[in-house]
Amino acid sequence: MTQAPTKHDRYLADFEGFERDVAARGPEWLHELRQRALARFTEVGFPTARRGNERWKYTNINPIAEGTFSYPFAAGEVDGERLHTSIPWSDDWSRLVFVNGLHSAALSSVGVGADARSLAEALRADGQPAREHLGRYVTIEDDAFAALNTAFVHDGALVHVPKNGSLDRPLHLVYVTAAGAGPTVSYPRTLVVAESHSRLTLIETYAGFGEGRYFTDAVTEIVLGEGAQVQHYRVLMEEPDAFHVGITRVHLERDSTFTSTLFARGCAIGRNDLLATLDAPGSSCFLRGLYLTSGSQHVDNYVNIDHTQPHTTSRLYYKGILGGKSHAVFGGTVFVRPGAVKADARQEDKNLLLSDEAEVDSKPSLEIYADDVLCGHGATAGTVADDALFYMRTRGLDLNTAMVHLIKGFASEVLDKVEVEPLRLSLDRLTTASLPELQPGLVS
């Protein structure tokens, strides 16, 4: 199709070693899935072609395609103390920690009653729900990154909330890359199955420790049964030189509700690809996002919502603050399939540009195939309004304070909606700490 194959010998060589050493023990179906995924990956290749490449129109992934990232056959070391001070943290949360894509039992702690464990462990046991759900919601056919992750599917998190069940504490999944020798790649995989009428609060954090380039190719699949409610937070705190491609697929059954908040600090290339499929009447999703980019960072949000059935609701609200020479992209489509009447969708992307050299490209689109719908979208871009600044100065605030208030006010529309308090406070702190990077000279 639009994707021209480029070099992926490194991945093929890694795959051989991976199949032999890491993934040897495992059910047959999984082996077949990996083989199929690898075949798809080699066939489609990385989407580096520029012509007619709508899904990657504003993001050139050549640096990823040309980087030689190798699979780290051993988990790295991460200092627990450092982990807990640098990312959102609460001792009250259950947590699963993964270092370089592999589960670290020492750093993890899961509360009683929660069925959250290492995917590798679950796959060895070859039980449900992994067997039924793994790989069902992500399409590997035309997506190199999804195919590559699936080819190397091994460890990650499996979260299962039984019917009518609920986790009393938020569950924190932490994926850390510890800098090792040479550029590495990890393939975190998350599968969340929330059975009917269950409730779950889930936080996914992706972070890097140490210098150097690395690449995270993550896939998360979330299934919501009838009436299930899932609150999802995704915190991206990769290192400035890192590459991150995160694919999230959410499947919603009748009357279920999915609420998601993304917090993304920029990195060399950060891609957040989210698709929510509202696959039954009464299902709804609320997606919010805040991305902060500075330096020469690049963040690409590609958020799609698919209304396949009547009486579905979606809201999307993404905001970006851009400084330096950074580049932010917002793309995404609201699809309303034939017959999906009474769809109610609203999509919004707002951007605040703080520097002369920052660039924002926004492409929010609507594809509507049913008539009785209410759909809309909006996009804005601009800088801090002079009259707002002037008003605050007339009230005796100095320029710096006025600026900080206005930028933080812009961010708070997303952050205030974070319901987990320790998380809200730490995201707020992270935003404040980023201000000097976003606007040099600003004292927060």
Add this chain to the structure above:
Amino acid sequence: MVAPKVISRKATTSKDLEKEYKWGFVTPIEPDLAPKGLNEDIVRLISRKKNEPEWLLEWRLKAYRYWTSLKYGEPRWAKVSFPPIDYQDIYYYSSPFKEKRPESLDEVDPELVEAFRKLGIPLEEQKKLTGVAVDAVFDSVSVATTLQKTLEEHGIIFCSVSEAVEKCPELVRKYLGSVVPYTDNFFASLNSAVFSDGTFAYVPPGVRCPVELMTYFRINTEGSGQFERTLIIADKGSYVSYLEGCTAPMRKTHQLHAAVVELIALDDAEIKYSTLQNWYPGDKEGRGGVYNFVTKRGKAAGRNSKVSWTQVETGSAITWKYPSVILQGDNSVGEFYSVALVNNHQQADTGTKMIHLGKNTRSTIIAKGISAGQGSNTYRGLVKIMPSAANARNFTRCDSLLIGDKCAAHTVPYIEVRNPTARMEHEATTSKVSDDQLFYLRQRGITEEQAQYMIINGFCRGVFQELPFEFAMEASQLLKVSLEGAVG
């Protein structure tokens, strides 16, 4: 004294409009046809027929060679689908005149005059429309241009491109291809190689064109394509309002229309360009109809210049067009007002591009899409604010109305901002005719069908009011007939 403008299109009273496509008649004229197919000889033949100077032939040949070198075919990114086009199965030149273009209307075949009379465009001196100068283009050739005297008094040049090449070659040479180069896109390259005729207008400095300029395009010959090229230049401080209308006979086969329009507004000049596109849309099953693949672009080149596009797109089997403005001069203004309607099996992928280069440039986009039957309607637009465009301002509003459950409406805006002082806003909505509004009108004793039309008319009002008055009346009638069978 300004005489009231009347485009007395007698053909378009609402009673007549209740029938199917009423401009679908064929004029029995034996055309002067070049052989089917496209090669360098055809390009040379067209150029020779038009007595063109050497430089123009060279330019055509360059375009032709570029076109043949293109590895990809037609652009396929638009949300329209059509079978491959056989470019060797098209007549690239078709003229209603056997010999030279007639000097006066008396020499024109009465059938031809009758054809335009039927379309509501009388060409005879005594019956001419007041306040409108018309250039009538039939297949590949301009038949007649009215009101020449009045225009000449003001120093305005308004004629076919072929005449302009003879009359003022330096202007044509300077501006032809300056806004849409022959390398621009597949159809623009094709058009540059084989363009047959089209309209040229030049308004000298400081002149406010006293009448509306109008071109009426008519495709007649079966199997012929129409490749006209329009070039309008508004010199410093001038103003011109230009109208464009088009129809074609009903045919079972598809006809290709690949035009290029270039507008240039110099310092303080303003060009207002209005289109009423009513090419044959094909029948209820989607057979036949015109493929309207058009490249239109204006350059607000000078300071304080303004280019404004207004389009009402009701015809064509497929519409692929993006009238754009390059806002180059400081303080320049670009506007785009559009109503695009699809019914039955029509497909439209249309919108605009606003490229902000100059400081304090402003653009407004108001696009209204109506989908009915099994039609598919896409708004696709680009707003690009370059680093040099300090204080640029854009406002975009796209609304889509869906009538029936088999149609589709899409909105695909591209927004690229590279200057922090720019302010841009984009808003879009998609919905059906509101039940509440219908209920209100119904309880006032208005029939459902009438109520629907009232609401749809209201939906399009913001665009219609940008059209010259009579054009607006006609547009609203056109909308009604195009929606026949879809509402009520």
